[in-house]
Amino acid sequence: MDRGGVTYPEGFVASGINCGIKKGKNDLSLIFSESECVAAGTFTTNQFKSYSLLISLKNIENPIRAILINSGNANACNGKENLENSKKIIIKLSEILGIPSNSILFASTGIIGKPLPYEKIINSLPELVEKLSTFSHTEAAMGIMTTDRKIKEFHINTGIIGRKKEVVIGGMAKGAGMVNPNMATMLAFITTDAVIHKDALKMALKDAVDDSFNMINIDNDTSTNDMVVCLANGLARNRRIHPDTPEYEKFAESLKEVCRQLARKIAEDGEGSDKLIEVVVKGGWCKKDVRRVAKKVAGSNLVKSAIAGNWLNWGRIISAIGSTNARIDLKKIEISINGIKIYKGEPLNFPEKEVEESLKRKVVRIEIDLKRGKFETISWGCDLTEEYVRINRGETDDS
Amino acid sequence: MDRGGVTYPEGFVASGINCGIKKGKNDLSLIFSESECVAAGTFTTNQFKSYSLLISLKNIENPIRAILINSGNANACNGKENLENSKKIIIKLSEILGIPSNSILFASTGIIGKPLPYEKIINSLPELVEKLSTFSHTEAAMGIMTTDRKIKEFHINTGIIGRKKEVVIGGMAKGAGMVNPNMATMLAFITTDAVIHKDALKMALKDAVDDSFNMINIDNDTSTNDMVVCLANGLARNRRIHPDTPEYEKFAESLKEVCRQLARKIAEDGEGSDKLIEVVVKGGWCKKDVRRVAKKVAGSNLVKSAIAGNWLNWGRIISAIGSTNARIDLKKIEISINGIKIYKGEPLNFPEKEVEESLKRKVVRIEIDLKRGKFETISWGCDLTEEYVRINRGETDDS
Numbered sequence: 001m002d003r004g005g006v007t008y009p010e011g012f013v014a015s016g017i018n019c020g021i022k023k024g025k026n027d028l029s030l031i032f033s034e035s036e037c038v039a040a041g042t043f044t045t046n047q048f049k050s051y052s053l054l055i056s057l058k059n060i061e062n063p064i065r066a067i068l069i070n071s072g073n074a075n076a077c078n079g080k081e082n083l084e085n086s087k088k089i090i091i092k093l094s095e096i097l098g099i100p101s102n103s104i105l106f107a108s109t110g111i112i113g114k115p116l117p118y119e120k121i122i123n124s125l126p127e128l129v130e131k132l133s134t135f136s137h138t139e140a141a142m143g144i145m146t147t148d149r150k151i152k153e154f155h156i157n158t159g160i161i162g163r164k165k166e167v168v169i170g171g172m173a174k175g176a177g178m179v180n181p182n183m184a185t186m187l188a189f190i191t192t193d194a195v196i197h198k199d200a201l202k203m204a205l206k207d208a209v210d211d212s213f214n215m216i217n218i219d220n221d222t223s224t225n226d227m228v229v230c231l232a233n234g235l236a237r238n239r240r241i242h243p244d245t246p247e248y249e250k251f252a253e254s255l256k257e258v259c260r261q262l263a264r265k266i267a268e269d270g271e272g273s274d275k276l277i278e279v280v281v282k283g284g285w286c287k288k289d290v291r292r293v294a295k296k297v298a299g300s301n302l303v304k305s306a307i308a309g310n311w312l313n314w315g316r317i318i319s320a321i322g323s324t325n326a327r328i329d330l331k332k333i334e335i336s337i338n339g340i341k342i343y344k345g346e347p348l349n350f351p352e353k354e355v356e357e358s359l360k361r362k363v364v365r366i367e368i369d370l371k372r373g374k375f376e377t378i379s380w381g382c383d384l385t386e387e388y389v390r391i392n393r394g395e396t397d398d399s
Numbered sequence: 400m401d402r403g404g405v406t407y408p409e410g411f412v413a414s415g416i417n418c419g420i421k422k423g424k425n426d427l428s429l430i431f432s433e434s435e436c437v438a439a440g441t442f443t444t445n446q447f448k449s450y451s452l453l454i455s456l457k458n459i460e461n462p463i464r465a466i467l468i469n470s471g472n473a474n475a476c477n478g479k480e481n482l483e484n485s486k487k488i489i490i491k492l493s494e495i496l497g498i499p500s501n502s503i504l505f506a507s508t509g510i511i512g513k514p515l516p517y518e519k520i521i522n523s524l525p526e527l528v529e530k531l532s533t534f535s536h537t538e539a540a541m542g543i544m545t546t547d548r549k550i551k552e553f554h555i556n557t558g559i560i561g562r563k564k565e566v567v568i569g570g571m572a573k574g575a576g577m578v579n580p581n582m583a584t585m586l587a588f589i590t591t592d593a594v595i596h597k598d599a600l601k602m603a604l605k606d607a608v609d610d611s612f613n614m615i616n617i618d619n620d621t622s623t624n625d626m627v628v629c630l631a632n633g634l635a636r637n638r639r640i641h642p643d644t645p646e647y648e649k650f651a652e653s654l655k656e657v658c659r660q661l662a663r664k665i666a667e668d669g670e671g672s673d674k675l676i677e678v679v680v681k682g683g684w685c686k687k688d689v690r691r692v693a694k695k696v697a698g699s700n701l702v703k704s705a706i707a708g709n710w711l712n713w714g715r716i717i718s719a720i721g722s723t724n725a726r727i728d729l730k731k732i733e734i735s736i737n738g739i740k741i742y743k744g745e746p747l748n749f750p751e752k753e754v755e756e757s758l759k760r761k762v763v764r765i766e767i768d769l770k771r772g773k774f775e776t777i778s779w780g781c782d783l784t785e786e787y788v789r790i791n792r793g794e795t796d797d798s
Binding site for chain 1: 444445446447473475476477478479510511512622623700712713714715717718720721722723724727729742745746
């Protein structure tokens, strides 16, 4: 039992328990910092927002001490009395923890439109607080899962040395059921012991999310509950990080790596998926162009289902690329699958059997060079299987 | 054997045969008009365009006499020599028909990246021309099918009386395999005996396509081959139709009805689908808002797979609506499923069992009132089934 995930940084503890929303699985998690945190968050752009998320939106500018998360119920579109009940839960938690109620964030994930099991949650708060520990990060990561099959945690050392210790970052996430297009909930909670200016943290998080979680989504199709939050409690006692400094670059790169690793885990664990599809796009005229193409290819149902069947239908990749308005040199564009070049302005003679065989791998890598500039990016998707459809027909109890 | 489809209007004949691209199924079709036609077309916005489509794009401004269509091969991204071969096919056809080669349009649908079976097509042209008749419209409609399970034809009388006869419109279409998001090819060919100004025809077709075929697509995700063409040969001898006249309104409405019926048939016949999902959006602040919401809901994988499983997960509908930036009165918005109101600013008490039972119908109707204005529209999608995934894994030979 090591430190890791959200309790990897100094001064953070966590817990996860079953409060009775789901059968026999963790469904309630808590992250707590022993001192006040600077916080930054990116929240769903969906017009219907869960009541939990609305509370977090209101509190995110305050010094933050704790994050409460439940799974099994989205607390969205379920009637106004649930906002009142949510507030009562937060007040109760603040009393038990002895912190201001406006220093708590709240997140939910699960089915939309059902009353929040208010009593189950509120009655379990004492146990949840009692179980807080530096070793319970995985219990907490389990409490936020819905149809996820794997626990998603990651931590990293930044190389920034503070007066007390090296600055580190840790995090946990739950997958969008669907990943792409993403309308199931994606949650990520990241902690760090860095001393950092709030604006620097906001900027670093936005940039990291754009190059990670947003690369497994499509066109801002976010659910009612999507949320990525980063808390910095300053316990490493490093010199405060400001934008445009070498320390900022180090911190921002490490934060991006945490987000990318968590995003990759989400894609890998897409509902009913067997494979990870990694789409690298190079040679773009601008950042937008490469992001657009990468997301379009990784998100194409036709590409995803062909890859599920180990079917080398590369025309679908071409069609997906061309359907964007990204700048492309049509006469020079290059496409490789698993390292073998198959297209260069026109189809190449390539070993079809070998490429087809390589589609059976657990990670299928598609590389596209637009031949128009210097920008590049990476996006992840998963294959589209019959199992995916089975899950989303409603034949499993979780969602 | 009646007239119908593309040969319903005066002076049009058609044929469809097997030329050997596919096994035992029609794969080559021809539409021919006994006199010159004014033509209008909407073509794919995909940056990779099939060579057949490029020829049509070049000729569409000329007086048109014929349209040649093959299925089983997309004639796209397959190397430049295929452009030369395509031109030879068109020249040969023009010689047999005794018409200028620049009065012929060409369309293809099928797998991308394979050489066009040039000899099979060119050698079959004499038979194709020989079989032209007013009664072979269904043979022609069969020749453009790929994974379509049903023939798609429709015709209508416009009520506009010409000196020779009433103006009528007929058409045939093939479905996008996938319908939504549409990256498989969608083709539609529409004929009329109207006398109409070219600009009026263009305007009416654009408007009709926006309210029909484009409502079963998403975000201009068109394939390399998508094409909708309308030919008007003027044989009804009506007074020439100009924009902003009562005759124009009649013609435009009839044309839109033909397009809508064909679009509905395409959605109904989506690959592996069991049900038609009809999404009516009302109360929109503008046309764009209602179109956006309708397409988003009809195109949501989560909505589609829930409906496949007769699962009343209406939260997914809410989430899809909210993920658009359409203007919505969140406190008044109403949602009905199969005529039963389930949401009005918040969830209503409704007979859940009854609504769930109604999801088993072959047509599931979702009505959404945004409560912000007067605009409304309708979009169609199909449910997402395991069969869909099976087809797109490549376990059928057609695509």
